[in-house]
Amino acid sequence: MLKLETLISEQDIQRRIEELGAQISKDYDGKEIIMLCVLKGGVMFMTDLAKRVTVPMKMEFMAVSSYGDEYKSSGIVKILKDLDEPIDGKHVLIVEDIIDSGRTLSYLKNILEGRNPSSVKICTLLDKPDQRVVDVEVDYVGFTIPDSFVIGYGLDYHQFYRNLPYIAVNKGE
Numbered sequence: 001m002l003k004l005e006t007l008i009s010e011q012d013i014q015r016r017i018e019e020l021g022a023q024i025s026k027d028y029d030g031k032e033i034i035m036l037c038v039l040k041g042g043v044m045f046m047t048d049l050a051k052r053v054t055v056p057m058k059m060e061f062m063a064v065s066s067y068g069d070e071y072k073s074s075g076i077v078k079i080l081k082d083l084d085e086p087i088d089g090k091h092v093l094i095v096e097d098i099i100d101s102g103r104t105l106s107y108l109k110n111i112l113e114g115r116n117p118s119s120v121k122i123c124t125l126l127d128k129p130d131q132r133v134v135d136v137e138v139d140y141v142g143f144t145i146p147d148s149f150v151i152g153y154g155l156d157y158h159q160f161y162r163n164l165p166y167i168a169v170n171k172g173e
């Protein structure tokens with residue numbers, strides 16, 4: 001059994017999302033954006049962040065997986081679901097739950113940049129820099145966290161716990 005301890009409360013998450021939404025709305029003023037949610041982990045963050053963005057936006061979803069049910073990234077990133085529309089000439093904002101090794105986002109960003117968008121930026125709720133294996137330029141970060149396995153608010157443990165409204169760490173064995 002997991003013994004959960006709150007790392008980031010629901011209130012702190014929501015407050016930070018308001019700030020990020022305001023910053024993004026300012027930075028993209030006068031532009032239209034595609035907010036691209038990386039399933040499944042990015043889904044809670046995407047839905048809350050989207051509500052705080054005031055520039056015209058479309059929602060898109062991609063599913064990529066590198067972890068399976070493991071703690072450690074396999075290093076192999078698979079596209080399970082691609083975008084529905086071309087992104088050439090568009091401003092794409094990737095919305096992710098966490099950057100850990102960096103493998104998922106560096107792979108995804110490369111693929112997207114090859115499709116001739118006007119810009120590709122990254123917004124992640126959590127950044128765990130201690131685990132970085134591949135360098136990724138991140139444009140918006142909610143919280144920088146220490147090196148421990150986190151769950152909740154989209155992040156899973158064997159596919160469970162994504163529905164927690166806060167971010168927790170396991171303090172069990």
Ligand SMILES: O=P(O)(O)OC[C@H]1O[C@H](OP(=O)(O)OP(=O)(O)O)[C@H](O)[C@@H]1O
Nearest residue numbers: 039040041065066067100101102103104
């Ligand atoms: O920086 P990295 O080491 O690549 O790790 C981060 C990625 O790993 C998790 O996704 P996962 O592949 O487990 O799929 P999920 O989003 O469906 O949980 C998380 O949601 C990120 O997408």
Ligand code: HPA
Nearest residue numbers: 100148149150151155156
């Ligand atoms: O700390 C994490 N928790 C859950 N899923 C993850 N995927 C990458 N890092 C993590």
Ligand SMILES: [Mg+2]
Nearest residue numbers: 038039040041
């Ligand atoms: Mg993910």
